Amino acid sequence: xxxxxxxxxxxxxxxxxxxxxxxxxxxxxxxxxxxxxxxxxxxxxxxxxxxxxxxxxxxxxxxxxxxxxxxxxxxxxxxxxxxxxxxxxxxxxxxxxxxxxxxxxxxxxxxxxxxxxxxxxxxxxxxxxxxxxxxxxxxxxxxxxxxxxxxxxxxxxxxxxxxxxxxxxxxxxxxxxxxxxxxxxxxxxxxxxxxxxxxxxxxxxxxxxxxxxxxxxxxxxxxxxxxxxxxxxxxxxxxxxxxxxxxxxxxxxxxxxxxxxxxxxxxxxxxxxxxxxxxxxxxxxxxxxxxxxxxxxxxxxxxxxxxxxxxxxxxxxxxxxxxxxxxxxxxxxxxxxxxxxxxxxxxxxxxxxxxxxxxxxxxxxxxxxxxxxxxxxxxxxxxxxxxxxxxxxxxxxxxxxxxxxxxxxxxxxxxxxxxxxxxxxxxxxxxxxxxxxxxxxxxxxxxxxxxxxxxxxxxxxxxxxxxxxxxxxxxxxxxxxxxxxxxxxxxxxxxxxxxxxxxxxxxxxxxxxxxxxxxxxxxxxxxxxxxxxxxxxxxxxxxxxxxxxxxxxxxxxxxxx
Ligand SMILES: [Zn+2]
Numbered sequence: 001x002x003x004x005x006x007x008x009x010x011x012x013x014x015x016x017x018x019x020x021x022x023x024x025x026x027x028x029x030x031x032x033x034x035x036x037x038x039x040x041x042x043x044x045x046x047x048x049x050x051x052x053x054x055x056x057x058x059x060x061x062x063x064x065x066x067x068x069x070x071x072x073x074x075x076x077x078x079x080x081x082x083x084x085x086x087x088x089x090x091x092x093x094x095x096x097x098x099x100x101x102x103x104x105x106x107x108x109x110x111x112x113x114x115x116x117x118x119x120x121x122x123x124x125x126x127x128x129x130x131x132x133x134x135x136x137x138x139x140x141x142x143x144x145x146x147x148x149x150x151x152x153x154x155x156x157x158x159x160x161x162x163x164x165x166x167x168x169x170x171x172x173x174x175x176x177x178x179x180x181x182x183x184x185x186x187x188x189x190x191x192x193x194x195x196x197x198x199x200x201x202x203x204x205x206x207x208x209x210x211x212x213x214x215x216x217x218x219x220x221x222x223x224x225x226x227x228x229x230x231x232x233x234x235x236x237x238x239x240x241x242x243x244x245x246x247x248x249x250x251x252x253x254x255x256x257x258x259x260x261x262x263x264x265x266x267x268x269x270x271x272x273x274x275x276x277x278x279x280x281x282x283x284x285x286x287x288x289x290x291x292x293x294x295x296x297x298x299x300x301x302x303x304x305x306x307x308x309x310x311x312x313x314x315x316x317x318x319x320x321x322x323x324x325x326x327x328x329x330x331x332x333x334x335x336x337x338x339x340x341x342x343x344x345x346x347x348x349x350x351x352x353x354x355x356x357x358x359x360x361x362x363x364x365x366x367x368x369x370x371x372x373x374x375x376x377x378x379x380x381x382x383x384x385x386x387x388x389x390x391x392x393x394x395x396x397x398x399x400x401x402x403x404x405x406x407x408x409x410x411x412x413x414x415x416x417x418x419x420x421x422x423x424x425x426x427x428x429x430x431x432x433x434x435x436x437x438x439x440x441x442x443x444x445x446x447x448x449x450x451x452x453x454x455x456x457x458x459x460x461x462x463x464x465x466x467x468x469x470x471x472x473x474x475x476x477x478x479x480x481x482x483x484x485x486x487x488x489x490x491x492x493x494x495x496x497x498x499x500x501x502x503x504x505x506x507x508x509x510x511x512x513x514x515x516x517x518x519x520x521x522x523x524x525x526x527x528x529x530x531x532x533x534x535x536x537x538x539x540x541x542x543x544x545x546x547x548x549x550x551x552x553x554x555x556x557x558x559x560x561x
Contacts, residue, residue, distance in 0.1 A: 022129040023106055024066055024163070064129040065250040066165050067243075069105070069119045071172030072152050072189055073137035075210060077306040077379025078178050079540045079548055080142035081430060086151055088138040091490070099136040099152075101159075106132050113460030115172045115206050118239015125240065126247035133159035135172060139491060140379035144179040153189060157196050167250045168202040169193060170242055175211020175226065176304040176311075183309040183552065187217040194220050202249045204242045208232065209272070210304040213315035218260040222249060223319050225297040228283055230272040231458035231495075231523035245296055245319075256296055258319040259327035261335035266559035267314040270372070270534055270543045271345050272302045272519045278341040285337060286316075289330055294321050300334055306378055306541060312553045314338055342558050347544055349536035356390040356512070364530035365398070365511040372518040373539030374433055376404075377458075380516070380541045382491030384433035385426040387514050387537060391483070392437065392474070398481035398511035400500065404429075406489040412443045412470040419443050421472050425485065433539045439485060441474040444504075449488065451502035458495045458520040466492045471503050481511065494521045497528065518543065 074084060090098045100108050100116075109116035116135055123130045136152050160169065171193070177185040186207070193203060207213065207226035218224055223245050227238050248254045274283040282300055289298040297319040303312060316338070318331040349372070350358060359367040374384030382404035391399050403426045412421055421443050424436035449466035467489035474483040484505055492499060494515040500507050507513055507528045515521040518534060518541070525532060536543055545560050553560070 022064060022124075023103065024129050024131045064127050065167035065247070066131055066163065067123060067128045067168045067170055067246055067250075068131040068133055068160050068163055068166055069116065069135070069170045069172070070133035070156050070160065071135045071137070072149075072156060072177065073135065073172055073174045073208075074144055074177040075140040075174045075208065075304060075379065076143055076176060076178035077140055077540055078143055078308045079306055080379045082142045084138060084141040084144040084148060086145070086148040088141055089136045089148060089152065091138055099134060101134045102132055105135055106130070108463075112462040113236045113456045115235045115239040115460070117460065118236040118241070119170050119172070119243055120239075121236070122240035122243025126244050128243060128247055131163045131166065137174075139493070140377060142379070144177060144185065146180040149179040149182070149185060153192055156189070157192055160193065161196065166197065166201065168204065168246050169197065170246055171203060171205045172239070173205055173207060175207030175213060175301070176307045178307055178309055184212070184214045184216065184311050186211075187214055187220060190217055190220040202246060204246045204249070206238045206242045207299075207301065209274075209302055211301045211315065212303050212307055212309060212311040212313065213260060213262070213301055213317060214311040215260055218258055218317060221258075223256045223297060224258060224299070224317050225319065226299040226301045226317070228274065228286060228300070230274045230302060231520045232460070233456050233458070233523055235460040236456075241297065248296075254296060255322040256319050257322055257324045257327055258317055259324065259331040261316045261331040262313055263335050263339040264554065264557055265313060265339065265342055266305050266545055266557050267302050267338065268345050268347065268543060268545070268559060269302070269305055269378070269518050270347065270349060273522065278344040282334060282337045282341070286334060289318070289334070294323050294326060295319070295330070296321055298330065298334065300338065305545060308548075308550050308552045310552060310554055313557060345559060347536070349534050349543060352386040352390045352535055352537050353394075355533050355535040356387065356394050356396055358533055359512045360394065360396050362531055366507060366513050366529055367511065368513045368515055368521070368525040368529035368532045370518055370521065370532060370534045371514055371516045371537050372534055373537035373542040374516045375518045375539075375541035376491050376516045377493040377495070377520050378518065378541035380539045381429035381433045382516060383426040383429050384516065384537065384539050385437045386434045387535065388426060388485070389434060389437050391512065391514075395476060396512055397476065397478070397483065399514065400484045400486065400505055400507070400510050400512070401514045402486040402488060402492070402494065402499070402516065404488050404491045409468065409470055409487045409489050412472065412487065413446055413468065415443060417443050417446055425487065439472060439474055441472045441477070441483075441485070443470055444473040444484070445471040447471070447503040451496065451498040453496040453498050457523045461495065464492065464496065464499065466490055466499065469503060471505065484510075493517065495524055497524045
């Protein structure tokens, strides 16, 4: 089960590449927002650089096509009672990215390995001039408030309208955003962009692998493609791919047509690992298909089972150069492959107690326990205590658990490094993620919580900020095998081992690592773990669909009960 180890490709060369990237500035004075004000000096220098880059473009006899980039990126867990607000969008996925606008979108993304970075480098590679608008992407939470969606959608359209000239639009949309009014809000974003810019402007959309794709959005887009991999190590590649197709569309080289097939099933997230059977052969088939000259893109998206909407479930989208019959035929072939593995998708995962027992007796360590019920990337609370309780109850040694608990962090900071710690931890966000657990120990360290991930990890994020965080050495620790609890004020997705290393925890020296995720953390944890166990723990991202009451999905989907 080897996830391909990739190194960041643009770290050292970013400066030289940046010089070749053409960015078109908005001609009117941009709306001032706090992030811009905070970096006014940087912004002014980037604006000057942007203008310098623009001048030669305007002097060319045939200026490059101008392509806008933007997106509202939200994976909505409709079972999470906590609604997503506008403020959640400004926090961002990594706690350090938030909503990025205009030139900041370029400067903050250029060294990352995410989809926006792919748009930027793809535009450079394929001769497009970029017009950056905004990309807003919070952590997964509950249904998006209408007010937040309307504010962001209006800003996106306003910024697009302010472009002096647009030949095409590249959008990054997660593919499973649900708002109070729109069960498939990604389609609503594209509908509004289409309405504003007419039926002929090329709109190429990149989705996350976990998109729940609808017929509506396939009709509204010129091309729709999604990440192929889970963990998502190809987020940047997908952006480059989209830019390449856009260049071919605006030059008149291709005329895309696309077909969608949705097998009548729930594809359990437990089997979303595209680097292992049973999904790998189907992912490989989609890659092979893209080698055919008439195939522009072939997407196999796993879907997102925590959104109770009609489009929930896996999807295949095949895009061809003006050959609808081929698109339909190949989409149906890949769809049949998905349907054909349904009998291999039965749930086999230990509960929290069994998982801790298995980890303690494995014989080779560390063992990574994937706390699937508290999958932060999937929209859970980040403060589940089911595994923490079992580790303490079974007197396991040498473990590390990360829990988001702002009040416990504050208490530990107040008492200071070296002081005793004795208070209830976790289980405070809602009543779905276990009871608070009394933890006794001492405050081992206080850290600023910032770290950088330069390697390619799930989603391609680079800059992370947990907030000021504390490490508690829990009673029962020995110098060789400490029991460590990392308490963070924010919910931080465990996509990077630097989350632990940055606070002095060395994962390879531990026996049991708990990661609050299902498949995505593998990209980081496979590098150190002797064994990975996915745990059927409770929570709003539990892997057992029988724990949820669906009301709006299509009837009789395989795998729901
Ligand atoms: Zn995803």
